[in-house]
Amino acid sequence: MEKQSVTIYTVAREARVSMATVSRVVNGNPNVKPETRQKVLDVIKQLNYRPNAVARGLASKKTTTVGVVIPDITDPYFAELALGIDDVASMYKYNIILTNSDSDDGKIFKVVRNLLAKQVDGIIFMGHDVSDELKNEFASTNTPVVVAGSVVNDDSLPSVRIDYQAAAKEATAFLLKRGAQQVAYITGPLQYSINSGDRLSGYKSALADDNKDFDDSLVIETDGSYQAGYAKAKEIIEKGIKAAYVTDDSLAAGLLNGLTDAGVKVPDDFELVSSNDTKYTKLVRPMITSITQPLYDIGAISMRLLTKLMDGDDSNDDEKNVILDHGFVERQSTRK
Amino acid sequence: MEKQSVTIYTVAREARVSMATVSRVVNGNPNVKPETRQKVLDVIKQLNYRPNAVARGLASKKTTTVGVVIPDITDPYFAELALGIDDVASMYKYNIILTNSDSDDGKIFKVVRNLLAKQVDGIIFMGHDVSDELKNEFASTNTPVVVAGSVVNDDSLPSVRIDYQAAAKEATAFLLKRGAQQVAYITGPLQYSINSGDRLSGYKSALADDNKDFDDSLVIETDGSYQAGYAKAKEIIEKGIKAAYVTDDSLAAGLLNGLTDAGVKVPDDFELVSSNDTKYTKLVRPMITSITQPLYDIGAISMRLLTKLMDGDDSNDDEKNVILDHGFVERQSTRK
DNA sequence: AAAATAGTTGGAAACGTTTGCCAATTAAGG
DNA sequence: CCTTAATTGGCAAACGTTTCCAACTATTTT
Numbered sequence: 228m229e230k231q232s233v234t235i236y237t238v239a240r241e242a243r244v245s246m247a248t249v250s251r252v253v254n255g256n257p258n259v260k261p262e263t264r265q266k267v268l269d270v271i272k273q274l275n276y277r278p279n280a281v282a283r284g285l286a287s288k289k290t291t292t293v294g295v296v297i298p299d300i301t302d303p304y305f306a307e308l309a310l311g312i313d314d315v316a317s318m319y320k321y322n323i324i325l326t327n328s329d330s331d332d333g334k335i336f337k338v339v340r341n342l343l344a345k346q347v348d349g350i351i352f353m354g355h356d357v358s359d360e361l362k363n364e365f366a367s368t369n370t371p372v373v374v375a376g377s378v379v380n381d382d383s384l385p386s387v388r389i390d391y392q393a394a395a396k397e398a399t400a401f402l403l404k405r406g407a408q409q410v411a412y413i414t415g416p417l418q419y420s421i422n423s424g425d426r427l428s429g430y431k432s433a434l435a436d437d438n439k440d441f442d443d444s445l446v447i448e449t450d451g452s453y454q455a456g457y458a459k460a461k462e463i464i465e466k467g468i469k470a471a472y473v474t475d476d477s478l479a480a481g482l483l484n485g486l487t488d489a490g491v492k493v494p495d496d497f498e499l500v501s502s503n504d505t506k507y508t509k510l511v512r513p514m515i516t517s518i519t520q521p522l523y524d525i526g527a528i529s530m531r532l533l534t535k536l537m538d539g540d541d542s543n544d545d546e547k548n549v550i551l552d553h554g555f556v557e558r559q560s561t562r563k
Numbered sequence: 564m565e566k567q568s569v570t571i572y573t574v575a576r577e578a579r580v581s582m583a584t585v586s587r588v589v590n591g592n593p594n595v596k597p598e599t600r601q602k603v604l605d606v607i608k609q610l611n612y613r614p615n616a617v618a619r620g621l622a623s624k625k626t627t628t629v630g631v632v633i634p635d636i637t638d639p640y641f642a643e644l645a646l647g648i649d650d651v652a653s654m655y656k657y658n659i660i661l662t663n664s665d666s667d668d669g670k671i672f673k674v675v676r677n678l679l680a681k682q683v684d685g686i687i688f689m690g691h692d693v694s695d696e697l698k699n700e701f702a703s704t705n706t707p708v709v710v711a712g713s714v715v716n717d718d719s720l721p722s723v724r725i726d727y728q729a730a731a732k733e734a735t736a737f738l739l740k741r742g743a744q745q746v747a748y749i750t751g752p753l754q755y756s757i758n759s760g761d762r763l764s765g766y767k768s769a770l771a772d773d774n775k776d777f778d779d780s781l782v783i784e785t786d787g788s789y790q791a792g793y794a795k796a797k798e799i800i801e802k803g804i805k806a807a808y809v810t811d812d813s814l815a816a817g818l819l820n821g822l823t824d825a826g827v828k829v830p831d832d833f834e835l836v837s838s839n840d841t842k843y844t845k846l847v848r849p850m851i852t853s854i855t856q857p858l859y860d861i862g863a864i865s866m867r868l869l870t871k872l873m874d875g876d877d878s879n880d881d882e883k884n885v886i887l888d889h890g891f892v893e894r895q896s897t898r899k
Numbered sequence: 900a901a902a903a904t905a906g907t908t909g910g911a912a913a914c915g916t917t918t919g920c921c922a923a924t925t926a927a928g929g
Numbered sequence: 930c931c932t933t934a935a936t937t938g939g940c941a942a943a944c945g946t947t948t949c950c951a952a953c954t955a956t957t958t959t
Contacts, residue, residue, distance in 0.1 A: 234945055245909045250947060260907060275703065280681040281626060282945030284617040285914050292660070292681070301646050301842075306637040313636065313663045317674075322681065324628070325661035327649045338653075345616040345628070345658065367611060453842075480846060487848065506637075506789070510816060510846050512823065570915055581939045586917060594937065618915030621944045 233274045242270040253278055284346060292322045293533060294342030294350045298330045303505040304476065304522065305353055308376045311526025312351055319534050321348070332358045343368055349533045355419040356380045371536035375529035376522070378421045385536070385547035387529040391421055394518045394553045395429030398500045399472045401516075401555065403437045405562060407470035407498060410434075411463065413482065414474040415451025426474055426502075449478060456481025460489050470498040476507040479515055483560065499560040513559030520553045569610045578606040589614055620682060628658045629869060630678030630686045634666045639841040640812065640858065641689055644712045647862025648687055655870050657684070668694045679704055685869045691755040692716045707872035711865035712858070714757045721872070721883035723865040727757055730854040730889045731765030734836045735808045737852075737891065739773045741898060743806035743834060746770075747799065749818065750810040751787025762810055762838075785814060792817025796825050806834040812843040812853070819847055819896065835896040849895030856889045 235253075239246045244263060251259050252267045259267075270276070284290040295312060297305050309325070316323050324347060326338040335354065339361060342350055350372045357365070357379050365372055365384070374386035402410045412430045417423040431441050447463070449455035456478040463471070464486070473479035479501035483493060491497050493513055501508055501517040508515040528549060557563075571589075575582045580599060587595050588603045595603075606612070620626040631648060633641050645661070652659050660683060662674040671690065675697060678686060686708045693701070693715050701708055701720070710722035738746045748766045753759040767777050783799070785791035792814040799807070800822070809815035815837035819829060827833050829849055837844055837853040844851040864885060893899075 235947095236945080246946080247909060247911095247948080248907085251908090254947085258907065263907080277676070277680050279621075279945050281617055281620045282914090283947075285615075285621050285916085286945075286947040288914075288947095290617060299646075300636065300649065301639065301642040303637065303639075306642055310635075310637050310663065313661070317662070322660050322662065322677065324658050325649070326653070326658065327646065340613070341658065344613050453846075484846070484848065507846065510789075510820070510843065512820065512848055571917095572915080582916080583918080583940080584938060587938090590917085596937065599937080615915050618944090619917075621946085622915075622917040624917095624944075 233276050235276075235278070238267065238270050238274060238276050241274065242267045288346075290346050290348055291320055292324055292345070292347050293530075293537075294324045294326065294339070294345070294347040295353070296326050296328050296335065296338055296342070296350070297353050298328050298355070300325070300327055302477065303507055304376070304503045307505060307522035308353060308526035308529075311523040311528075312375065312530045313526075314523075315527045315530040315534075319530075321530075321534070328354055330355060332361075336361050336364065339364055343370060349373075349537045351375050351529055351533060352379070352384070353377050354379070355416075355421065357384075371533060373529050373533045373536070376525045378425055380420050385532060385549075387525050387532060387549040387551065389520045389525075389551050389553040391425035392429040392432075394502070394520075394555075395426040395472065395474075396433045397429075397555055398502070398518050399430045399433035400436065402470045402472060402498060402500055402561070403433060403439070405498070409439075409442065409445055409468060409470070411466075411468045411471040412446040412474075413456075413459065413463075413471045413478065414446065414448055415478060417446075417448050422474055430472060451475045451478050453477045453481035456483075457485035457488075460485025460491075464489060464491060469496065471500070473499065473501045476501050476503045476505045476515070476517070479517075480507045480511050483511055483513075483515060494560050494562045498562060501560075504556070508558065516558045516561040517556060518553055519556055521551055525551060569612050571612075571614070574603065574606050574610060574612050577610065578603045624682075626682050626684055627656055628660055628681070628683050629866075629873075630660045630662065630675070630681070630683040631689070632662050632664050632671065632674055632678070632686070633689050634664050634691070636661070636663055638813065639843055640712070640839045643841060643858035644689060644862035644865075647859040647864075648711065648866045649862075650859075651863045651866040651870075655866075657866075657870070664690055666691060668697075672697050672700065675700055679706060685709070685873045687711050687865055687869060688715070688720070689713050690715070691752075691757065693720075707869060709865050709869045709872065712861045714761055716756050721868060721885075723861050723868060723885040723887065725854075725856045725861075725887050725889040727761035728765040728768070730838070730856075730891075731762040731808065731810075732769045733765075733891055734838070734854050735766045735769035736772065738806045738808060738834055738836055738897070739769060739775070741834070745775075745778065745781055745804060745806070747802075747804045747807040748782040748810075749792075749795070749799075749807045749814065750782065750784055751814060753782075753784050758810055766808060787811045787814050789813045789817035792819075793821035793824075796821025796827075800825060800827060805832065807836070809835065809837045812837050812839045812841045812851070815851055815853075816843045816847050819849075819851060830896050830898045834898060837896075840892070844894065852894045852897040853892060854889055855892055857887055861887060 235246045235249050239249045249267055252264045313323055328335045328338055352372055352374045354377055362381055372384055374384050376388055399410055414422045434441055449459055460482055483499060486493055486497055501515045504517045504519040508517045571582045571585050575585045585603055588600045649659055664671045664674055688708055688710050690713055698717055708720055710720050712724055735746055750758045770777055785795055796818055819835060822829055822833055837851045840853045840855040844853045
């Protein structure tokens with residue numbers, strides 16, 4: 228790459244002012260006489276001057292860039308969050324460096340380190356638990372981090388999410404209330420605390436309220452994918468299960484289609500409730516009854532919170548963990 | 564943000580060498596004695612030194628960052644491409660600045676300008692036509708740009724895609740071959756040349772081969788969304804249409820569900836072929852017969868091509884427009 | 900009319916790297 | 930040992946901004 232042709236210095240020379248003045252007009256500093264400002268602006272337009280953000284970043288120690296780590300961009304849940312993040316980021320003039328982590332601890336660590344090297348002003352983290360290594364990395368920097376739409380085994384990080392436990396409890400209770408004898412808990416990796424902790428607790432709590440014993444054989448663990456759900460249909464039919472709370476929409480959609488393709492009638496012969504209210508729940512037939520969450524808003528609010536932290540607004544320490552309201556919609560995968 | 568605490572200079576001092584040497588070991592320059600290298604490496608680890616990528620970018624004029632402009636990250640088509648892009652980007656140690664353009668000319672221009680200001684080493688552009696303003700912008704820079712999975716009214720830009728015209732022709736012909744009297748062309752905005760040009764030509768060409776006249780009333784334009792498809796079902800039923808080639812999967816899924824919900828049996832009473840083979844086609848029931856394209860590969864190859872261009876490898880000018888093979892799968896939305 | 904004040908501008912030192920050039924050290928050959 | 934050629938390492942100049950501080954100008958104030 229050859230030397231940048233028109234720099235702040237070129238503009239300064241052409242407009243017969245100093246670089247300091249050019250810098251001021253570019254950055255909207257009011258201490259510039261209107262005529263001078265206009266003259267500089269004219270030269271800028273004429274020369275098609277484009278300020279170099281890298282140099283600016285070095286001098287000002289702000290890059291107006293935030294890092295976003297996402298497990299899988301093609302997952303509708305995370306994609307929806309990402310949309311909210313991006314929208315408010317661009318509203319606040321931030322750019323986003325987006326990196327897929329594949330939920331792989333090693334890779335996560337690498338991408339975060341890289342993000343930090345790039346001097347991002349902040350990080351939005353979506354994913355599952357954070358490794359000790361990563362924890363140290365976060366601790367060793369004062370770049371603000373917010374966790375979005377996930378629960379992570381590090382309470383020290385600000386986060387924006389819903390109350391997964393309460394939501395799971397309601398979903399399970401809903402199934403129980405309508406007489407299901409046994410409700411399975413079909414989940415993504417139990418290695419993630421959101422599944423083995425929050426949601427499972429909610430599930431158990433609903434069981435307890437209904438005076439049902441927890442039956443270990445009813446928790447069915449998968450990798451959380453559509454394919455996994457589809458494949459599990461057979462096993463679930465064989466087990467004689469008639470109702471299930473599912474922790475993920477892709478998984479639920481797979482299960483539903485697997486069931487249907489195997490001739491099981493949903494909701495008549497099987498009732499199903501899912502967790503995230505992504506597009507998938509409305510795409511399949513029957514449509515899936517689900518916990519609802521304001522996905523876009525979770526992303527948007529996370530980013531908004533991050534902007535505050537980046538501005539050094541450390542007030543409202545109590546607001547650092549934002550729990551948004553969730554809801555519930557009955558659709559076609561449960562009986563009326 | 565306070566001054567970075569440990570810099571290359573700190574390391575140099577601690578290791579009793581010059582910054583030049585530290586720079587060399589960090590960048591794997593071979594001209595440094597093994598012991599020296601080891602000593603420096605030790606200090607780096609001990610101090611947890613993290614090279615400042617911004618300073619590096621300024622000095623070296625390379626940011627190892629590429630800009631990606633995407634119309635909508637939640638669209639499964641683009642998300643799938645993005646995944647391929649991200650994977651090979653990280654393979655080549657590039658980061659990605661991802662920006663949603665919302666297919667809005669004004670916003671596109673702004674984000675591209677911003678990307679350029681950030682000194683990205685290259686740009687992957689997904690979207691529709693490029694405005695004159697944007698064309699000038701691309702022309703005024705020598706940052707390489709590649710167009711991925713889209714057709715854009717600027718032949719001068721390298722691109723990676725399939726032959727949309729041929730694919731549309733095959734899809735239409737498929738429907739015609741099995742006796743459909745009239746095949747509708749249900750499309751996203753005709754303002755985009757991919758729809759008004761490539762695909763429509765393919766459609767017409769298939770009609771001509773089958774000695775059918777082109778009927779303007781059979782081209783139905785929408786905004787391309789799921790909702791639009793769903794809403795159009797009524798009109799399509801009223802028009803007595805029995806078969807359609809649809810230019811987008813979201814649109815097709817919406818239409819399919821709209822039809823089904825209105826009591827139309829697909830494929831018995833209506834046959835449907837879609838264009839992109841995204842997850843949506845397999846999620847809905849009946850599953851949608853579709854043109855297939857290697858989505859992930861399109862993204863991956865685009866990025867690979869971009870790396871070559873960024874390396875200044877301008878050989879193979881003929882390879883600058885990569886047309887990948889497409890296919891076709893019969894699924895359940897067409898009769899056997 | 901001198902002094903104080905406010906408003907504009909310029910000068911120059913950062914910011915943390917990379918890199919071209921040159922000096923010094925080491926190894927090799929005679 | 931001396932000469933020559935590698936190899937290694939250091940110096941310092943970029944890179945293109947921001948920003949602190951000083952200086953200058955034009956107003957007010959006294």
